[in-house]
Amino acid sequence: xxxxxxxxxxxxxxxxxxxxxxxxxxxxxxxxxxxxxxxxxxxxxxxxxxxxxxxxxxxxxxxxxxxxxxxxxxxxxxxxxxxxxxxxxxxxxxxxxxxxxxxxxxxxxxxxxxxxxxxxxxxxxxxxxxxxxxxxxxxxxxxxxxxxxxxxxxxxxxxxxxxxxxxxxxxxxxxxxxxxxxxxxxxxxxxxxxxxxxxxxxxxxxxxxxxxxxxxxxxxxxxxxxxxxxxxxxxxxxxxxxxxxxxxxxxxxxxxxxxxxxxxxxxxxxxxxxxxxxxxxxxxxxxxxxxxxxxxxxxxxxxxxxxxxxxxxxxxxxxxxxxxxxxxxxxxxxxxxxxxxxxxxxxxxxxxxxxxxxxxxxxxxxxxxxxxxxxxxxxxxxxxxxxxxxxxxxxxxxxxxxxxxxxxxxxxxxxxxxxxxxxxxxxxxxxxxxxxxxxxxxxxxxxxxxxxxxxxxxxxxxxxxxxxxxxxxxxxxxxxxxxxxxxxxxxxxxxxxxxxxxxxxxxxxxxxxxxxxxxxxxxxxxxxxxxxxxxxxxxxxxxxxxxxxxxxxxxxxxxxxxxxxxxxxxxxxxxxxxxxxxxxxxxxxxxxxxxxxxxxxxxxxxxxxxxxxxxxxxxxxxxxxxxxxxxxxxxxxxxxxxxxxxxxxxxxxxxxxxxxxxxxxxxxxxxxxxxxxxxxxxxxxxxxxxxxxxxxxxxxxxxxxxxxxxxxxxxxxxxxxxxxxxxxxxxxxxxxxxxxxxxxxxxxxxx
DNA sequence: CCCGAGCCCCTTTTT
DNA sequence: GGGGCTCGGG
Numbered sequence: 001x002x003x004x005x006x007x008x009x010x011x012x013x014x015x016x017x018x019x020x021x022x023x024x025x026x027x028x029x030x031x032x033x034x035x036x037x038x039x040x041x042x043x044x045x046x047x048x049x050x051x052x053x054x055x056x057x058x059x060x061x062x063x064x065x066x067x068x069x070x071x072x073x074x075x076x077x078x079x080x081x082x083x084x085x086x087x088x089x090x091x092x093x094x095x096x097x098x099x100x101x102x103x104x105x106x107x108x109x110x111x112x113x114x115x116x117x118x119x120x121x122x123x124x125x126x127x128x129x130x131x132x133x134x135x136x137x138x139x140x141x142x143x144x145x146x147x148x149x150x151x152x153x154x155x156x157x158x159x160x161x162x163x164x165x166x167x168x169x170x171x172x173x174x175x176x177x178x179x180x181x182x183x184x185x186x187x188x189x190x191x192x193x194x195x196x197x198x199x200x201x202x203x204x205x206x207x208x209x210x211x212x213x214x215x216x217x218x219x220x221x222x223x224x225x226x227x228x229x230x231x232x233x234x235x236x237x238x239x240x241x242x243x244x245x246x247x248x249x250x251x252x253x254x255x256x257x258x259x260x261x262x263x264x265x266x267x268x269x270x271x272x273x274x275x276x277x278x279x280x281x282x283x284x285x286x287x288x289x290x291x292x293x294x295x296x297x298x299x300x301x302x303x304x305x306x307x308x309x310x311x312x313x314x315x316x317x318x319x320x321x322x323x324x325x326x327x328x329x330x331x332x333x334x335x336x337x338x339x340x341x342x343x344x345x346x347x348x349x350x351x352x353x354x355x356x357x358x359x360x361x362x363x364x365x366x367x368x369x370x371x372x373x374x375x376x377x378x379x380x381x382x383x384x385x386x387x388x389x390x391x392x393x394x395x396x397x398x399x400x401x402x403x404x405x406x407x408x409x410x411x412x413x414x415x416x417x418x419x420x421x422x423x424x425x426x427x428x429x430x431x432x433x434x435x436x437x438x439x440x441x442x443x444x445x446x447x448x449x450x451x452x453x454x455x456x457x458x459x460x461x462x463x464x465x466x467x468x469x470x471x472x473x474x475x476x477x478x479x480x481x482x483x484x485x486x487x488x489x490x491x492x493x494x495x496x497x498x499x500x501x502x503x504x505x506x507x508x509x510x511x512x513x514x515x516x517x518x519x520x521x522x523x524x525x526x527x528x529x530x531x532x533x534x535x536x537x538x539x540x541x542x543x544x545x546x547x548x549x550x551x552x553x554x555x556x557x558x559x560x561x562x563x564x565x566x567x568x569x570x571x572x573x574x575x576x577x578x579x580x581x582x583x584x585x586x587x588x589x590x591x592x593x594x595x596x597x598x599x600x601x602x603x604x605x606x607x608x609x610x611x612x613x614x615x616x617x618x619x620x621x622x623x624x625x626x627x628x629x630x631x632x633x634x635x636x637x638x639x640x641x642x643x644x645x646x647x648x649x650x651x652x653x654x655x656x657x658x659x660x661x662x663x664x665x666x667x668x669x670x671x672x673x674x675x676x677x678x679x680x681x682x683x684x685x686x687x688x689x690x691x692x693x694x695x696x697x698x699x700x701x702x703x704x705x706x707x708x709x710x711x712x713x714x715x716x717x718x719x720x721x722x723x724x725x726x727x728x729x730x731x732x733x734x735x736x737x738x739x740x741x742x743x744x745x746x747x748x749x750x751x
Numbered sequence: 752c753c754c755g756a757g758c759c760c761c762t763t764t765t766t
Numbered sequence: 767g768g769g770g771c772t773c774g775g776g
Contacts, residue, residue, distance in 0.1 A: 064766080092766055117765085139761090191766055258764065360763055362767095382765080423752050544766060562764045584763060600764085623762045624767040 007046050007078060011038070018279045019043045022051055022218065025239075025273035026246040027266070031310040032295070032606035033286025033568065036248050040220055041071055043246070044086060045078035047218055055085035059216040059238070062090055063223040064544040067566060087216070091231050092191060092542050095198040099189075102201055102208060109187045111534055113404045114541040118388060120144055120190055123409055127178045138171060146172045147179060151192035152228040152260030154199060156180075185440070187406040195230040202237045213241035223566070224249035224269075228260035236272070245273065251306060252299050255562060255600045257592070267306065284310045284606075286568055288317025290642040291612050295605040298637050302595045310606075319644040321613045322635055328363075328576075328620040330648060332370035335573050335615060339376060339556060342571065351377055354556045355569035357604050359582040362622065363575065364558050371556065381549055381559035387540070391497075391508040395515060396540065398487050399480075402471045403533045405442040408434075412441070415464055418496040422464065426457040442468065467491065475533050480526070481519040483533070488512060561604045572608035578616045578629035601634045704728060 008016050018028050018039045030036035044060060047053040062068045068088045076083030087094065096114075104110050115123065124140045150160050157180040161173040183190065189197065202209040219239050221227065224247035227235070239245035247269060254263040270276050284292055292312050299305070325331035335356060343349045356367055361383035371378045386392060394417055397410040404410075416422040427441075433451050434444035444451075445465035448458035467490060474483055488494040494512070497505040522539070526532040549557065549567075557569070561582075576582055583589075583597030605612060614635060619628050702714045712728040 090766070136760095141761095194766090255764080256766090259766075362762070365767095419753075421752070425752085542766070560764060586763080596764095621767085 007042055007049060011035075011042065012283060014279055014281055014283075015039050015042075018281070019046050021277055021279070022047055023244060025243055025269070025276035027269045027273075027276055027278040028246065028248040028281060029266075029278065029308070030248050030250055030281040031284060031308065032250065032253065032603070033284040034281035034310070035285055036222070036281060037067075037071065037074075039281070040222060040248060041074040041078060044071075044075050044218075044220070045083075048075075048079045048082060048086075053218060055079075055082035056087070057215060057217040058086045058220075059094075059218065060086060060088045060220040061094065061222060061235075062088065063226065063566065064547055065090060065093065065542065066544065066547040066549070067222070068093070090542070090544075091227075091234070092194050095194040095234075096538055096542065098198055098212070099194065099201070102205075103197065105205060105208070106197065106201055108184075108189075108197075109404075109406070111404055111531065112187045112189050113400050113407055113410075113534075113537060114194070115183065115186075115188045115190050115409060116541050118393060119409055122413070123182055124175070124179060127175050127182065131174055131178060133171065133175070138175070143172060143175050147176050148192050149260055150176065151190075151196045152230050154196055154230050154233060156196070156200075182408070185406065186408045186410075187404055188409065192230070195228075195234060199230055199233050199237065202234075209237060210241075212238060217242045218244045219246065221245070221247045222249070223253075225251050225254035225263055225266045226256045226261040227265050228262055229265075230260075232262070232265045243273070243275070252302075252308065252599055253565065253603050255565065255596060255603055257596050280308070282308065282310050284312040285314075286609050287312065287606060288314050288610060290317050290319055291605060291608050293642050294320050294612065294638050295602050297639050297642075298598060298605065298634055299602040301637050302598050304595065318611045319642055320638065321611075321646055322577075322638075322643055323613065323615040323646045324631075324648070325615060325617045326619065326648060328366045328617045329370070331575060331615050331617040331620075332367045334646075334648075335367065335575060335613070336370050336374045336376055338573070338613065339571075340374065349570075351554045351556045353570040354573070355564065355567070355571070355607065356556060356558045356573045356575060357561050357564050357607070358558075358575050359561060359584050359600075360576075361560060363581075367558060367575065371558075376556060377554065378556040378558055379549070379553060381557060382563050383560075386511065386514070387543070389508075389511055391493075391512055392515060394493070395484065395487065395512065396537065398471075398491070399484070399533060399537055401442065401468055402475060402483075403531070403537060405468065405472070406440045408441045411445075414491075415441075415445075415461075418492050420464060420492075421460045422457065426453065426461070429453055429457075430461065479519070479523040480533060480536055481516060481523050484515065484519055561600050564607050565603055568607055568609055570608075570610040571613075572604070572611075573613040573615060574604050575615045576617070576620070577614045577632040577635055578620070579632050580627075580629055581620075581622075582632055583634065598634065 008019060011019065012035075015035060015038070018026070019042045022043070028036065028039065030039070040060065044058055047058055048055055060068075060071060062071060068090060072084060072086065072088045075086055075088070089097070099108075099112070100110055103112065121140050121144065124144050125135075128135055128138060128140065128143070150156075155163075157173070157176040160169075160176050164170040164173040183193070202212070216238050219235065221235055226249070235245060235247075247266065249266045251263055251266050254261060254266075257263070270278060287295075289312055292310050296309060323331070323334050325334055339351070339354050343351075356378075358364060358367070364380055364383060368378070368380065387396075394414055397413040400407050401410040401414060412427065415427065429451075430441055430444050430448070430453070433448075433453075434441050437444065442465055445461040446469070448461040448465075451458065453461070471483065471487060471490075474486065478486070494509070497509050497512075518540070519536070522532070522536050526535070561574070574582075579585070582601070583594055585594075616629075616631055616635070619626055621627075698714055698717055700714055700717060704712055704714060714728050
């Protein structure tokens with residue numbers, strides 16, 4: 001079986017070439033569905049089998065943990081032994097693994113914990129407060145975003161401070177320094193620290209770097225188009241010695257720019273590695289000709305793009321169905337009905353042959369409702385899900401504090417949860433005490449008796465700290481499942497919920513019980529010798545939404561377009577394909593953002609194997625507001641010949657249907673045909689109400705001045721009062737849909 | 752110190 | 767539409 005010819009069997013010429021080109025830098029430009037995972041796994045197998053490379057000298061970096069474990073399995077299937085010794089992991093997991101061994105060299109504890117999402121926010125909120133900053137001017141999100149960007153650029157807090165020029169930068173710098181020092185004190189790293197500190201570790205320690213360079217003789221990076229600068233640098237450092245760096249990716253699928261991903265990493269690979277070979281995989285094995293043509297014509301609208309054309313030997317297949325619904329309910333009904341009727345027609349189909357994709361998580365709710373009503377089983381991937389629930393976060397904070405008592409973030413979260421008479425005033429005092437003695441809150445609490453705290457408060461704190469101490473001792477000899485059970489019991493957490501006896505508390509109890517399936521799974525495979533609690537928490541922190549997709553389930557899968565990257569389904573629905581929603585346009589969106597949105601559309605379209613549906617609604621409720629959106633330009637960009645349009649047959653819903661024919665060509669790209677606005681929204685009296693620009697009396701044709709984009713013309717008015725939306729054409733920016741109550745605009749008086 | 756009511760905010764995508 | 771936060775009363 002395991003002969004080299006088997007390893008190359010079934011690969012096309014280009015794929016074979018990519019597999020056997022093992023020495024030196026290699027760029028594999030792999031279009032969607034061109035079999036790149038196959039190439040990567042076969043290449044690794046080939047290295048082991050044919051080139052006698054030790055599995056442990058091979059590194060492969062994937063985008064998600066799931067992709068990593070799949071790759072491991074597939075490599076193991078191809079080689080006789082050693083498949084599991086290959087390092088296959090995500091950047092973040094790899095860095096954790098390295099840091100757990102080495103981070104003490106740069107002064108951190110090796111049992112550091114990881115702060116994700118909501119924890120970072122909580123911390124940043126406190127930072128803003130301590131620095132007395134107006135949260136209206138400096139939002140937690142903006143601040144964290146800026147710091148994340150800096151870290152992705154390998155700029156640490158001190159460098160940032162040194163280089164800060166503007167008031168905004170100087171303020172960010174202060175926050176960055178404070179944020180970092182809090183994390184540091186808590187022996188906690190955020191996601192970006194994992195990469196940045198690993199790079200720092202290597203840059204400051206030649207011997208250590210040399211060790212890992214010798215270890216990783218063959219390096220593979222998948223989804224290279226979505227690497228950021230820090231990750232780029234990490235690969236560069238590791239690959240310097242052997243230069244056997246093989247990167248795989250597709251610039252057209254670069255969709256993580258907002259997260260610091262830098263497409264030029266892949267575009268400039270040949271410059272960075274002058275001796276690099278490039279191989280292009282352009283034959284698609286996944287989709288029908290029509291689907292590919294749709295994908296190709298859409299992506300061709302991106303001006304800044306390297307020419308590339310996917311082709312396939314597959315059948316032309318069905319046309320793309322574009323459906324115009326009246327509102328979001330009609331839209332989801334249509335999707336549900338299609339699934340039902342397709343399954344009736346073709347009995348070989350299963351629910352898991354269908355995926356429903358959307359631009360924002362918020363859009364899953366109506367879809368969810370409809371599917372539930374129609375009794376179609378489904379799973380939702382990602383979103384504000386399980387791991388963001390209060391009770392789960394509380395429980396995880398307990399576990400984190402137990403394993404890392406220095407973690408003040410977790411301490412704060414659970415010290416009075418459930419209520420045990422330790423209020424804000426007490427915590428403030430304790431914080432001062434801890435600060436003065438240079439100890440953690442936990443340590444300060446252990447000795448609360450010897451302080452000026454009231455006897456009652458001190459007692460409460462001490463018994464809390466002792467309880468944590470006891471849990472800490474337990475970890476040495478009980479499973480995580482037992483530990484969790486003990487926490488929920490001894491802290492009284494479960495009791496409080498039980499006594500509450502409301503629908504909500506029942507749900508929380510259920511969620512906590514679900515947590516046991518995680519711990520039990522982990523306990524089953526846990527290594528006796530390792531600090532398994534720490535490992536358990538690390539795994540949870542690094543989990544990606546798609547890691548949770550149930551392979552065996554027979555359910556329809558709902559997820560964002562981002563989450564769908566790398567996946568494929570016979571039938572794909574993309575819902576909410578409307579202007580300003582997909583592409584998602586925000587007030588500061590620019591041309592580059594639009595191109596990334598288009599790449600996202602490309603990713604979405606190419607997920608479909610057999611049949612693609614694009615749906616939209618002429619009116620939809622979003623974030624408590626009813627929006628009236630035009631059809632997405634992406635629909636307009638499709639070739640007429642690969643599309644068939646469907647509209648509601650039911651007269652009632654047709655009434656609210658989208659009157660705008662998306663294929664009616666526009667005078668100038670982005671400028672609507674005169675009269676295209678529906679009658680109901682065009683000429684309405686807008687009475688001055690509210691506080692923003694909606695209190696003005698606007699008419700189509702009015703000239704306005706925008707704070708950022710200068711002078712523009714109103715071309716359409718939708719909704720009224722606080723829901724008023726103005727479409728304004730700016731000479732340099734094109735058309736921007738603005739929510740009047742937020743828009744920084746003023747009317748220009750006629751001269 | 753706790754809890755509830757009302758107010759306010761926001762509202763993209765995720766390792 | 768919904769969740770987090772503040773403020774005021776007990």
